[in-house]
Amino acid sequence: MKFDTPATQNPIDQLKVIGQSVNRIDGKFKTTGTAAYAYERHDVAPNQAYGYVLGASIAKGRIRAIDDTSARAAPGVVTIVTTLDTPPLALGQMNYANLFGGAEIAHYHQAVAVVVAETFEQARAAAFLLTVDYETEAGRFDLAAEAGSAEPVGGDSGEGSDSGPGDRVGDFEGAFAAAPVTLDHTYTTPDESHAMMEPHATIAAWQGEKLTLWTSNQMIAWSKGSVAKILGIPKENVRVDSPYIGGGFGGKLFVRADAVLAALAAKAARRPVKVALTRPLIVNNTTHRPATIQRVRLGATRDGIITAIAHESISGNLKDGPPETAVDQTKLLYAGAHRLTGMKLARLDLPEGNAMRAPGEAPGLMALEVAMDEMAEKLGLDPVEFRIRNDTQVDPGNPERPFSQRDLVGCLTLGATTFGWDKRNPKPGQVRDGHWLVGLGVASGFRNNLLAKSGARVRLEVDGRVTVETDMTDIGTGSYTIIAQTAAEMMGVALDGIVVRLGDSDHPASAGSGGQWGANNATAGVYAACVKLREAVAQRLGINSADAVFADGVVRSGNRAVPLCEAAASGELVAEDAIEYGDLSKKQQQSTFAGHFVEVGVDIHTAEIRVRRMLAVCAAGRILNPKSARSQVIGGMVMGVGAALMEELAVDTRRGFFVNHDLAGYEVPVHADIPHQKVIFLDEPDPQSSPMKAKGVGELGVCGVGAAVANAVYNATGLRVRDYPLTLDKLLDRMPDAA
Amino acid sequence: MADAGAPVGPESPVMANVAFTVNGKRRELDLDIRTSLLDAAREHLHLSGSKKGCDHGQCGACTMIVDGRRINACLTLAVMHQGSDIVTIEGLGQPDNLHPMQDAFVRHDGYQCGYCTPGQICSGVAVLAEIEAGIPSHVTADLNAAPEATADEIRERMSGNLCRCGAYSNIVEAMTEIAGRPA
The missing domain is CATH 3.30.365.10 (Aldehyde oxidase/xanthine dehydrogenase, molybdopterin binding domain)
Known part of the structure; x- marks a missing residue:
């Protein structure tokens, strides 16, 4: 049809x-x-053996030799496939580092071997008997240090969020210089991990030339094609099956090492093999959301009309890897006659950066929407009112192109009324509740409908x-x-x-x-x-x-x-x-909109930040099932709280890897971090989107939340932190007097 | 108990026989002694409702109720549970015979991808029992009074069960309902 x-x-x-x-x-x-999730499909193939993956312990260089003598002799070992036994495999779709094969190491924990044994315990024990002789090369691991050499680049997240290396409308520099009120700030967001609860896992079985993968994957057709390409076999010979997926958030958009190694191991073992990436391997072996350094410049008239808006972002990635498209939403979210968006990309030797829930917009709005809050204060305007004054019903770079529907103003005004925004004290650091400094924050949410x-x-x-x-x-x-x-x-x-x-x-x-x-x-x-x-x-x-x-x-x-x-x-x-x-x-431009409202308390003695209330008002087409759609939105809001307050992959800039590569070191929100969450949908069927008149909503929930939290922290304390996450050490020595 | 008759050394796995009750049924297994209780259930008994999210006691997806207490089944070896009474998610209720907590999770949409869900539910059932038994938590204000199943108590006690989909708000509502309080 x-x-x-x-x-x-x-x-x-x-x-x-x-x-x-x-x-x-x-x-x-x-x-x-x-x-039944991928690793649990005991019934699909008989006689499954266990594969255990070993990751590289260097970030860059090559393998001189792998000694597998002891491992092969270990009890229960069926076979071992090492990367030296295998020619470098072709890259899958949107994949920038070899998943396996050859002597070169492109990033830490890149897979170097899979050990197959009769039991999990035997495979694990034997894997640690492998001795890998590495030749280490120097690499580039520090985004801040490489930012100066970053090259202008266009890019596409693969999820529709794209931008050129420098997209201009009008004369940004001239308008910015002429504007009576201006803002120019730089914000940073760290590398983040999807940290889905189910590790990447696959059972592989060959029947002659035909391969079946029972796996955990978001994009079945892409992945069927990628498996064929990576393994050099006809697409018709590949079947991929993923009836249940224990979370993905973009981390399972693409075929990863579990699937490839299960397939190679099953071929070598001549029997079905199942492989799960161990939790400590996932962060560095698979993909992550790349860190960004974002500069936002705003110029406005004294009555708060934006005349100049610029958003530039620097991120890093492996060779041929894409930039994080953090500037994209700035092309469409607010009016303004003179505009500039641009991206630069630094070459890094960290693991592969790729899509994570709302790639581009999630980190981009964490910068833009704090800048809007700062600008509103400079103008002496309420931040809700400032956003409303700069609403646009058309694509600002292409004014003959309207939005199919756009009720950002409705989201913000209904949100403000529902949340009790009128009780917010515009002067920060004024509201106390016992030992808590209390603040309210707002941000717009934006994500395209694709x-x-x-x-x-x-x-x-x-x-x-x-x-x-x-x-x-x-x-x-x-x-x-x-x-x-x-x-x-x-x-x-x-x-x-x-x-x-x-x-x-x-x-x-x-x-x-x-x-x-x-x-x-x-x-x-x-x-x-x-x-x-x-x-x-x-x-x-x-x-x-x-x-x-x-x-x-x-x-x-x-x-x-x-x-x-x-x-x-x-x-x-x-x-x-x-x-x-x-x-x-x-x-017509199809997009989804939200007004995110957050109340935080900041402990006046310790600077501990607690989220006390959250509200999202969403305009995202017809809502097909309000119960499950609401869950998508609150889940995004939880991830937004994580991004604002705790999530950060710590980079070891000497050894070149993410240090906190498990669920204890990489902190995500827990029950105690999340209050009751309220969501309101402005149910508005959009006849332009499809016969369903629906739009996406799952990523809108995360877009803007981080900034709303940061803005609430500012309103509570009067302290502006422009480097995420907002951990208490960034506030503590500046906290207002407790007296 | 280790099989004392077989030659045992670093070259071959040490096996042991263990017997325990799982979901009311006596089960007996010969296991490599390195086998966690979680892997004994998932790989040997094919009770894969208990999930392996981290294998390090960091996520709670493997939560089982053993001898009346919730534990991370990935952090304990199966052979340490000789004679134990073990309840897994499969023992709480079945698709057409849901435990009230499972039913409340469905009605309140207290899950999304479902991978942390069995652990959340086992923890949730055990948490309410802990509160009922008067066991205090970090947020219990008055140690001389019986703790109540408030949202704060539930959030504190459930914080060892991660949910990356972010269903926390709904899980607290499901548990609050089962605890007999208005949501």
């Missing part, structure tokens, strides 16, 4: 099932431990049930449930009459899970397939499909009413289709 004109009235608009806060259909499996082709197959079974098959994944996002809701709405059957099968590359290729594009595109693909199935049903029942109404398990047309299952009485009906998009999103 080609979607190239705005949606009109369609069966989804009935909202009998869609738009309802139904419980997740996979909930009873996840809560009972019966949902359209991507997505396919599905639907079956009307003989027993009247409807089965949906697509390679779409559910990484905690609620895909199972909203897909079932879509099929139930379209076919007029109850939710429990729908079976959803996800994550199998033998199913039609979907948009997959990334860039908050999954929900709208994947359900639109199911919609397209259901339209075809409705036609097939009508044809078999001899009903005119144009006026057929599907409801309550019955198909009605004129005076006729036939049970839906009768259409399958003579055999199941199968329909397959995909949603494909025209240029609607080029004519």
Whole structure:
């Protein structure tokens, strides 16, 4: 189905099932431990052996030799595959360091061997008997030190967030010099880790030339292609299956070493092999969100109209790796006649930097939205009012191009009312609650809505049930449930009459899970397939499909009413289709918006920061399931708190690796860090987005939260910290007098 | 108990027989003594509801209730549990026979990806029992009074169970409901 004109009235608009806060259909499996994740698929292949991965203990250089004599002789060892036994493998999609093969070491904990044994304990013990002789080379590990040599570069996060090396509108320098009120500050964000709860894991089995990977991956079709490319085998010989994924956040967009090593090990062992990356290996072996150094310049009139806006970012990556696209949102978020956005990229020898939840916008808004707070104060304006004054209903660099929908102002004003913003004291450091200094902060949230082709197959079974098959994944996002809701709405059957099968590359290729594009595109693909199935049903029942109404398990047309299952009485009906998009999103900008409000308390004696209240008001198209969408948003808000207050991969700039590479050293928010969270959706169906009239929401939840926290800390203390995370050591020696 | 008859040295794994009760059923295993209780469940009994998030006692995804107390099953060896009474997530309830805490997690959407969920639920059940038993926590203000299942008590006691999807707010509501207090 080609979607190239705005949606009109369609069966989804009935909202009998869609738009309802139904419980997740996979909930009873996840809560009972019966949902099987990759490493747990004992039943899919017999005689599975255990693989244990050894990572490089240097950051850069080469391997002279690997002595595996003792390891091979260790009890239970089946086989060992070392990187010296294997030619350098091809790179997968959006992959910039070899996952395996050859003597060169490009980053710390790059995989150098996999040991396969009868048990996990035996494989682990034998792995530590390997002796690797390294020749270490000097490397570049310090972004601040390399920033001066960084080259201008354009870039694309792979999730639609992209910018040129220097994009200009008007005359920024002239307007900035002429502006009566200006701001020029530099902000830094650290390297961050996805830290999803399920480690990357794969079971691999070969049947002749055919390889099956039961793995944990967000993008099945991409990964099927990447596995084929990396291993040099035809795509048709690869099957990837990921029905349950224990979190990804971008860390499982791409094929990683677990999948490649399981495949190589299974070939060498001539039996199925399962491999999980150990927790301490994940941070340096896989990808991370790169650190940024961001400069924001704002020029405005005295009454708070922005006339000049510039946002420049420096990040680092391995050779050929992309920049963190932290400036992208600044092209679209606020008005201003004269504009500059630019990026520079330094070459670093740290592990591979890549997409993490809202790449670009998440760190970018942590800078821009603090700058907006600082500028509002300079202007003597309320920060909500300053943002409202600079709202734009068109793409500022392209004024003939409107937003399809944009109610940032509604998000901010409703948020302000709901949160009690009028009680905020604009003068910082004034509000006390016992030993706590209390402050309120606000930030805008922004993330684009992305359209991507997505396919599905639907079956009307003989027993009247409807089965949906697509390679779409559910990484905690609620895909199972909203897909079932879509099929139930379209076919007029109850939710429990729908079976959803996800994550199998033998199913039609979907948009997959990334860039908050999954929900709208994947359900639109199911919609397209259901339209075809409705036609097939009508044809078999001899009903005119144009006026057929599907409801309550019955198909009605004129005076006729036939049970839906009768259409399958003579055999199941199968329909397959995909949603494909025209240029609607080029004519009008599709984005999602939020107003994030945060209250913090800062201990006047210790500078400990506690988040006390959080609110997000989101404008993100039709909300397909308010319950699971709200969970996506609060989850993003939790990650935003982490980014603001604690998350930081510490770089050892001499040895070239992230030091705190486990869940004790890399701190993420825990229960005690998170208060009750409130979310309000401005439900606004967008006919430009798809027949579902929905948009992404999963990444909007994280976008802007970090800045709202930082702004609240400033309002509480009067101390501005421009280097994330806001740990207490950055406040303590400047804290106001406790008396 | 180690098999004293077999030759044992650094070259071959030391095996031991261990018997315990898992979810009400007596189970007996011959295990490499390096096998954690978590791997005994996941790899030997195929009870994979208990998750391996870190294998270092840092995340809580492996939480089981052993002899009435919640523990990180990755931090204890199976052979240390001879005779123990072990409850895993599979023992609390099943898909068509949910434990009230499992049901509350579903209704409050107290999970997303689901990987930390079994540990959260086992911890949640045990936390409410700890409060019921009068065991104080770091945030208990009055050590002479019985602790109550307040949101602060729940958050403090649940903080060893990480959830990267960020379902904390919903988990606290699910537990508060089960504790019999208004959410």
